[in-house]
Amino acid sequence: MHDLAKHAPTAPDWGALRRDFPILDQTVHGKPLIYLDSGASSQKPRAVIDAISRYYEHDHSNVHRGIHELSNRATAAYEGARERTARFLNADKPSEIVFTRGTTESINLVAATWGERHVGAGDTILLTELEHHANLIPWQQLARRKGAQLLYVPVLGDSGVPDPAKVDELLTPAVKIFAFTHISNTMGTINPAAEWCARARALGVATLVDAAQSAGHCPVDVAAMGCDFLVFSSHKILGPTGIGVLYGREERFAEMPPYQTGGEMIVTVDWHDAKFKPAPHGFEAGTPDVAGAVGLHAAMDYLDAIGRQNIFEHDRDLAAYAYTRLSELGGVRLFGPGTDRAGLVSFLLDDVHAHDVVTLADQHGIALRGGHHCNQPLHRKLGVKSSARASFYFYNTHEEVDRLVEVVEKVRAFFNR
Amino acid sequence: MDFDFEELYQAVILDHSRKPRNFGALPDATVTVSGDNPTCGDEIALSLKIDAAADKLEAVGFTGSACSICMASTSLMTTKIKGKTRGEAETLLRDFQGMITGQMPESETPKSLGDLRLLSGVRKFPQRVKCATLGWHALKGCLAESGEGKFSVGTGDADL
Numbered sequence: 001m002h003d004l005a006k007h008a009p010t011a012p013d014w015g016a017l018r019r020d021f022p023i024l025d026q027t028v029h030g031k032p033l034i035y036l037d038s039g040a041s042s043q044k045p046r047a048v049i050d051a052i053s054r055y056y057e058h059d060h061s062n063v064h065r066g067i068h069e070l071s072n073r074a075t076a077a078y079e080g081a082r083e084r085t086a087r088f089l090n091a092d093k094p095s096e097i098v099f100t101r102g103t104t105e106s107i108n109l110v111a112a113t114w115g116e117r118h119v120g121a122g123d124t125i126l127l128t129e130l131e132h133h134a135n136l137i138p139w140q141q142l143a144r145r146k147g148a149q150l151l152y153v154p155v156l157g158d159s160g161v162p163d164p165a166k167v168d169e170l171l172t173p174a175v176k177i178f179a180f181t182h183i184s185n186t187m188g189t190i191n192p193a194a195e196w197c198a199r200a201r202a203l204g205v206a207t208l209v210d211a212a213q214s215a216g217h218c219p220v221d222v223a224a225m226g227c228d229f230l231v232f233s234s235h236k237i238l239g240p241t242g243i244g245v246l247y248g249r250e251e252r253f254a255e256m257p258p259y260q261t262g263g264e265m266i267v268t269v270d271w272h273d274a275k276f277k278p279a280p281h282g283f284e285a286g287t288p289d290v291a292g293a294v295g296l297h298a299a300m301d302y303l304d305a306i307g308r309q310n311i312f313e314h315d316r317d318l319a320a321y322a323y324t325r326l327s328e329l330g331g332v333r334l335f336g337p338g339t340d341r342a343g344l345v346s347f348l349l350d351d352v353h354a355h356d357v358v359t360l361a362d363q364h365g366i367a368l369r370g371g372h373h374c375n376q377p378l379h380r381k382l383g384v385k386s387s388a389r390a391s392f393y394f395y396n397t398h399e400e401v402d403r404l405v406e407v408v409e410k411v412r413a414f415f416n417r
Numbered sequence: 418m419d420f421d422f423e424e425l426y427q428a429v430i431l432d433h434s435r436k437p438r439n440f441g442a443l444p445d446a447t448v449t450v451s452g453d454n455p456t457c458g459d460e461i462a463l464s465l466k467i468d469a470a471a472d473k474l475e476a477v478g479f480t481g482s483a484c485s486i487c488m489a490s491t492s493l494m495t496t497k498i499k500g501k502t503r504g505e506a507e508t509l510l511r512d513f514q515g516m517i518t519g520q521m522p523e524s525e526t527p528k529s530l531g532d533l534r535l536l537s538g539v540r541k542f543p544q545r546v547k548c549a550t551l552g553w554h555a556l557k558g559c560l561a562e563s564g565e566g567k568f569s570v571g572t573g574d575a576d577l
Contacts, residue, residue, distance in 0.1 A: 029421075353484035355457055356426075359542060363422045371457045385458040385482060414426070415485075 012306050014314065018395040020045040020302075031365030034400045039185055039213060039344050039391030040369050041235045044299075048238055051298035052291050063290055064264060064281075074290050081293035082280065088300045089230065089247055090221040096253065098280045099288055102244035103212040104134040106231035107179070109246055109283065110208055111138035113256040114229075118206070119176045121147035126175045126205075128153040128162045128191070129381060130184040133374040135210045139179060148176075158382060160187025160336040171199060177206040182220070183213035186375045186389070187336035188319060188344045190214075197226040206252065212236055215245075216303055217343060217393075218312035228252045234292060239299035243292030246283070253279035260285040311394045315343025318392045318401060325405045331412060335387060344391035346373070349408065352415045354386040360414065361388075364407045366400075424538035425545075426485065434485035439495035443478035450558030451481070452551050459483035459548070461491055463555035467563055472502045479555070484548050486539060491552025493533050503560060509533075510553060510560075516540075517549050 018024060021043045026033050035043060055077060061070035063078045079094070086094045100106045115138075119125060125139045129152045143150040151170050153162045162180075171178060178200045182193050197207045208229040211220050216237025222230050229252065233244040248256075258265065258276050262285040267275040276282045303311065322345045326332050335346040349357060358370030369389040372379045379385060390404055443449075446464035453460045461483055466476035477495045482488075494513075498506045512530055515521030519540040526534055539549045 353459075355484040355545070355548060356486070359425070359545060360422055376458055379458060385460075415431070 010307075010310075012310050012314075012394070014394060014397070017045075017306065018397075020047065021395055022046060022049070024395060028365040028367075029363050031363075034364075034366040034396075034403055036390040036392065036396065036400070036404065037367045037369050038236070038393040038396075039373075039389060041241070042216065042238050042393055043395065044238055044240070044295075045302055047302050048240070048295050048298045052240060052295045055291050055294040060291070062287055077297075078288060078290045078293050081297040084297045084300050085245055085247075088220075088304070089215075089245075090223045091247055092223070092250065095278070095280050096247055096250055098246040098248065098253075098283045099293060100231075100244045100246050101242060101289075102233040102235070103132075103210065103231050104244075106229075106244055106246035107135055107208065107210070108138045109259045110229050110231075110248075111142045113259050113283075114206070114252060115139070115142045115177065116145075117255065117257060119143075119146050119148050123148045124172075124175045125150050126153065126170055126178045127151070128180045129155045129378050130160065130162065130181050130187060130189060130191075130375075131179070132181065132185055132210065132212065133376070134212075135179055135181060135208075136377075151175075153180075155187070155189075155378070155381075158333070158335050159338070160184055160189040162189070162191065167196065167199075171196070171203065171205065173203045173205070175200070175203070175205045177208060179208040179210070181210040181213070183211075183217065183342045184336070185213050185344070185391075186346050186373045186378060186387070188341040188346070189337055190218075190340060190342050193227065194225045201226055213342065213344075216299075216311075217308070217315055219308045222247055234296040234299065237296075237299055238302060239296035240292050243289040243296055245296075248279065250279075253283070256283075258285075259283055262286050264288070306394065312343075314394045315392045315396075316341070318396055318398065319343045319345055321398060322390060322392070322401045322404065325401060326408065329405070329409060329412070332408070335382070343393070344389060346387040346389040347408075348384060348387050349412055349415075352411060354388040356415065357388045357408070357411050360411045361404070361407050364403070364410075366404055366407055368404075421538065421541050425542060427535050427538075429532055429535050430489040431485065433489035433492040437479075437488050437492035439478050439492065439499065440480070441478050442480055443476055446476075446478070448559045448563040450555045450562055452554040452558065454483070454487070454547050454551050456547065457484070459487055459551065461487065461552050461555055463491070463495075463552060463559055465559045465563065467503075472504075474498050474501055474503070474506060479552065483551065486536075486545050486548040487551050490533075490536055490549040491555075493536070494552050494556065497531060497533060498556065503564070506556065506560060510556060513553060514550070517546055 023043050059073040061074045063075040082094045082097045085097045153166050200207045206228045209227045211232040215232035228249045230247040235241040265282050265285040331350045333348045354370040358368045361368045371386045443464035447467040449464040451462035461481040463479045468475045516526045
């Protein structure tokens, strides 16, 4: 074992990394915690927790308005996080990064500003059937307001793969924006984001990529992808809750009216008129989540020290292992592609409701997600109300998957007795 | 198997979830109300046939699909309310709520709840209280809709 490690000096020490997460060292219902719900929210390493504490203990003040030392430090920390995010995504410049409350707010911002201005009656908005409610309802509302048409690229049954022939058919110049998830939070499908963006661009169609499940799990490069907008949340990539990212290509931001208005986003204000700042500050009204940005910065440093390609391979191998082990059990319906899947597995046991599976798993210290995963129309299409989901991160192990499989077997034995 | 879990999923409960009583649509229903649990998408539609003159819930039926706790709770509920008066059904509803939310001490749980008392273990699983109360929300809706005032139900909250 030691020799193998020597021969692979670049392989991260996953066991040591796991020990960076204080929360994982506890028992739940008397059993060691096995956290398989990182798709909902990741846990936080000590480095992120400490960065936030340090900021509040030494540097906190309001940003962009002070002349004093602490305000300078807070502003530097906040704008430093913006620069770091631009590097994290390989964006051209920091001004293409707007901080929001999260993925949901980022998409609402685009729908309410860019969408409001560019989508009209009879236009088409194209999504896929994989979309999380966050990338569905803002467009549904916009389509209703504008009398626009909302179309979905259908998925091919339980495989969770959007039908390539339907992409060809539906992606036409009538589409104003094609908004799609990079990695499906229910199926684990990895969509060909660069290919779709290139085709959309050739047709003059704008693109928005929902990277909530991918930004912290695989390399994400907006230049290589060629998207117009890309969104994700800090809390799914080891950072704190309450902050998220909207990447927008410079020329797209330039054609958008303000979203929320108020302090921080103005140039001058008169009793009856105001002039607004350009992006990014023009889209960040009010005092921003500075501590959140500091924590997010620390999270991105931590992830890139490990290497997102390494993380991707680790999670992919774990999900493939879980998929194989669960499929060997029999009587288990697995969702999503059999190969080329990201680090999560959704499943159903014959005749056992997902909530019952999740409650029993919890009694064994295993945290799963049970429900429709904010993906109700997709579950309806598959003819189910809900499913159970195990989602992995680099702090999870093969032994934890083995425990999951044991518990799933127990669930089946219990309900079939 | 874990004690709390065994307590939650007792044989009677599993039996009712697998073979729900009074399951099926009621063609000549006086009132039908559905409730849904937004966290899982589960849905239960409850129908009552009410003989107003005799003040009697003459027939009861339900449809839908849900987890075992929800199916069992609704099934047990239908067996308890069938043939009862409105007032008796309302008392049952109040007692069940008191038990399931833990507002009523376990020792004071009325015997009239019968097998429904087997669901008292749900109070140890706060996330599942909504499952156990979904059918009861529908009952509350049915009683309200067939009575005087109308009000909306069906978000699956613990507070009935």
